[in-house]
Amino acid sequence: MFLRLVYESFRRQKRRKLLAGAAITLGVTVATAMIAVATDIGDKINRELRTIGANILITPEEDTLDVEIGGVDLKPPSDGAFLNEADLPKIKGTFWHNNITGFAPMLPVKVALDRDSGSENLTLLGTYFARKISFGKEELVTGVRSTHPWWKVSGAWPDDGSRDILLGERLAARLSAKPGDEVALSGKKLRVSGILSTGGVEDDQIVGPIALAQEVLGKPGAVRRVYVSALTKPEDAFARRDPKSMSGAIYDRWYCSPYPQSIAFQLQEAIPHSHAEQIRQVAQNEGAVLTRIEGLIFLVTLAALFASALAVSAAMATAIFERRAEVGLMKALGAGKIAIASVFFAEATLLALIGGVVGFAAGGVLARQIGRSVFNSQIAIAPVLLPVIMAIAIAVTFAGSAAAIRKAVRLDPVFALRGEL
Amino acid sequence: VNAETSHSARQVVAGREQSPHTSMFLRMLWRAAVLRRGRAASALLAMVVAAAVATAMLTLYADVQAKLEREFRNYGANIVLVSRDGASLPSDALSRVESVLAGRGVLAPFALVVARTSDGQPIVVAGTDFNRVRQLDRWWSVSNWPSAPQLALVGVRAFPVVSAKGQGFDLSFQGRTIHLVSAGIVQTGAAEDSRVFLSLPDFASWTGVQPSSIEVAATGSPQEITAILQQLEQAIPAAEGRPVRQIMEGEARVLGKTRATLLAATALIILTAALCVLSTLMGWVFDRRRDFAIMKALGASGRLLNSFFAVEAAALGATGAVIGFVLGIGIAAWIGRVNFHASVVPRFSVLPFVLAGSILVTLLSAILPISMLRRVQPAVILRGE
Numbered sequence: 001m002f003l004r005l006v007y008e009s010f011r012r013q014k015r016r017k018l019l020a021g022a023a024i025t026l027g028v029t030v031a032t033a034m035i036a037v038a039t040d041i042g043d044k045i046n047r048e049l050r051t052i053g054a055n056i057l058i059t060p061e062e063d064t065l066d067v068e069i070g071g072v073d074l075k076p077p078s079d080g081a082f083l084n085e086a087d088l089p090k091i092k093g094t095f096w097h098n099n100i101t102g103f104a105p106m107l108p109v110k111v112a113l114d115r116d117s118g119s120e121n122l123t124l125l126g127t128y129f130a131r132k133i134s135f136g137k138e139e140l141v142t143g144v145r146s147t148h149p150w151w152k153v154s155g156a157w158p159d160d161g162s163r164d165i166l167l168g169e170r171l172a173a174r175l176s177a178k179p180g181d182e183v184a185l186s187g188k189k190l191r192v193s194g195i196l197s198t199g200g201v202e203d204d205q206i207v208g209p210i211a212l213a214q215e216v217l218g219k220p221g222a223v224r225r226v227y228v229s230a231l232t233k234p235e236d237a238f239a240r241r242d243p244k245s246m247s248g249a250i251y252d253r254w255y256c257s258p259y260p261q262s263i264a265f266q267l268q269e270a271i272p273h274s275h276a277e278q279i280r281q282v283a284q285n286e287g288a289v290l291t292r293i294e295g296l297i298f299l300v301t302l303a304a305l306f307a308s309a310l311a312v313s314a315a316m317a318t319a320i321f322e323r324r325a326e327v328g329l330m331k332a333l334g335a336g337k338i339a340i341a342s343v344f345f346a347e348a349t350l351l352a353l354i355g356g357v358v359g360f361a362a363g364g365v366l367a368r369q370i371g372r373s374v375f376n377s378q379i380a381i382a383p384v385l386l387p388v389i390m391a392i393a394i395a396v397t398f399a400g401s402a403a404a405i406r407k408a409v410r411l412d413p414v415f416a417l418r419g420e421l
Numbered sequence: 422v423n424a425e426t427s428h429s430a431r432q433v434v435a436g437r438e439q440s441p442h443t444s445m446f447l448r449m450l451w452r453a454a455v456l457r458r459g460r461a462a463s464a465l466l467a468m469v470v471a472a473a474v475a476t477a478m479l480t481l482y483a484d485v486q487a488k489l490e491r492e493f494r495n496y497g498a499n500i501v502l503v504s505r506d507g508a509s510l511p512s513d514a515l516s517r518v519e520s521v522l523a524g525r526g527v528l529a530p531f532a533l534v535v536a537r538t539s540d541g542q543p544i545v546v547a548g549t550d551f552n553r554v555r556q557l558d559r560w561w562s563v564s565n566w567p568s569a570p571q572l573a574l575v576g577v578r579a580f581p582v583v584s585a586k587g588q589g590f591d592l593s594f595q596g597r598t599i600h601l602v603s604a605g606i607v608q609t610g611a612a613e614d615s616r617v618f619l620s621l622p623d624f625a626s627w628t629g630v631q632p633s634s635i636e637v638a639a640t641g642s643p644q645e646i647t648a649i650l651q652q653l654e655q656a657i658p659a660a661e662g663r664p665v666r667q668i669m670e671g672e673a674r675v676l677g678k679t680r681a682t683l684l685a686a687t688a689l690i691i692l693t694a695a696l697c698v699l700s701t702l703m704g705w706v707f708d709r710r711r712d713f714a715i716m717k718a719l720g721a722s723g724r725l726l727n728s729f730f731a732v733e734a735a736a737l738g739a740t741g742a743v744i745g746f747v748l749g750i751g752i753a754a755w756i757g758r759v760n761f762h763a764s765v766v767p768r769f770s771v772l773p774f775v776l777a778g779s780i781l782v783t784l785l786s787a788i789l790p791i792s793m794l795r796r797v798q799p800a801v802i803l804r805g806e
Contacts, residue, residue, distance in 0.1 A: 019700065023696060023697075023700055026692075027693060030689045034686060034689065037685075037686070041682065044678070045675060048671070048675045048678055049671060051667070051670055051671040051674050051675075052668060057610055057611070064542075065544055065578060065579060065582055066545075066612060066615040067535055067544065068545065069545060070533075074535055075543060148667075149670075150667040150670045150671075198666065199664055199667075277610040279610040279611055280608070280610045280611070281496060281497060281558070281609065281611065284560040285492075285493075288495060289489070289493065292489065292492055292761060293489070293675075293679050295759070295760040296481070296679075296756070296760050297682065297683075297686070299756050299759070299760060300481070300683065300686045300687075300690070301686075303474055303477065303478065303690055303752075304689060304690045306474070307470075307474050307690050307693040307697065310467070310693075311693045311694070311700070314463075314467055314697045314700050315697075315700040317463075317701075318700050318704030319704075321704060322704065322707065366689075370682065374678055374682055374685065
């Protein structure tokens, strides 16, 4: 009898059930999509923040002071220490290798540009453009094109294996050179593949593959510094502690948190004779920006959850209120309060289950759409979320129905049947 | 007693005859709200909550750009002014930049030379204004800012080179020597770590070199910053303004994505809130089908009925929107305080949108059930079928 009541209610009152079901579905859709966006927004914004540039710098441990003004190095080029290029793939072997989105080694050397009117001293910056690096099974294409996304080239980027170069924008204007031209650098004829514009000191420099700079310097494998772009967690008081003063468990927790400090610490361990440090301008500020945006989206998600809970309860309350006459009839036929309430709760549960599943699927699609249109990447939904969302859906549906059901079972059947009240 | 009652009844009738025709309409509206207080209150509550959430979201959406732009100014300069010929900037450059900015940002001048330590090592020495740098480059980790003449701020890598033995050290530039005392250590992870910083007066009297670059952190949208850049170049023809592209591009990207996400969230939330109002109100109107049927049976025209429910809905929508607007401003201000540690200014430009949206949703939720009921004979409704 109980099952028949529920079944018939769904069969005969299709419009009402559809309305209530639609409200639950929409509520769950919005809640799922917002939760998915909120859990993923930190990672997405973190990747966007990487456009500001590398946040960790690796330099040789025993380096002499940089004597550099406006991108011109004033100390003897062979002075100071170098890192070994062969050690660089080890960056992908550290614990936080998945958080490292790219790195670019730099080797500035002095070259003489031979022109008809004599020769001119310039800086040639050797680097990776988009070089394939492999460490064990890990593969990564890295270089300035990923770590310095604001570098713009008119013409073509040189190949890392080639001997082509880029001329800085201001330098090219001064030489009135264009892509495809040939220039003579320290006795070598090199092809200009493009003109580089960075808005920084590189606009007055020549940029080429690192092997070319090593050849000019006469030190194969030499690297002056490495810029590393890593996804990090905003720094807190714990991050700033000195790892040397920590005990075992606390040290492990520090080591296994993606703070800029701990990633730098691990890079320093991985690369022999190196010193790695966060670039504070980038690392410090991205933490603040990230915290603000995450906080904002979290609060907005709360608002979305609140609004969808309210919509679900409003729809349920309306649906039950419309059925006072039915309640009156059941009561007149001798049904107890518990029997009536259980019919309504069974219906609510069924609606919540159906609406929850449909809404979860729709929410997943919606989150993907948001991810694709806003971030050009996927926002995936963890399947773990399904039971949580279902539990919330049922709880909210119950809570929304409870007041209306209580009111309905208290009605005097006489008034209810006459349609008054 | 009987005479008194009939007397007062007559008075009431007389009073009603004299009052204008519209009073019946208003009375019906008023009684409808008062008699079914519970349901009217729940419909109003739904409207208030929806309007509050919509107001809060729209206010936040309008304000988030300004709030995040402020966060991004902590990244430091987004414009660097350098002299075109590599020499010093004119001596009044700083004041001219300040007058162009007119409070729309902070700036710091820098002058650089390569000096030698007492054992002959080259080192970059910079002259700057410490108070300005403190505001511009907030990420500098400084143990103690110099506050008196002859005090220097020494980069963490430069420190062991210049003052291995004690606090005082000598630097020489073109035969002139200056004796400095290290007041504090600066650590940035970048070029600053291998430099020594002096105050501008000390630097100028020692080297005779004037600032060659001014770093400017201008506030505003990308268009405003580009405009400031052009104004700066006009004000100081000897200088070239270079935008710091990674900061400006990164800021534009992050801001754009955040705003787009917030827009999507706002749309979803407003949709849900509207649905909540729609289902509550439709239930309320549908519930009053008896009133509707009686009015129709008594000869009310379709137009009168429509206008009755429409005015009722509009009144509910407007009341809910105004109360919700006030509440929403409160929510937005709270979010601003909690998340951005700054107040979110109430935006009254949001009010017309919320008001129009609320009235639209309430009208829609009144008209849908009415158009359904209109096709039904009043007798059928009154019999409760």
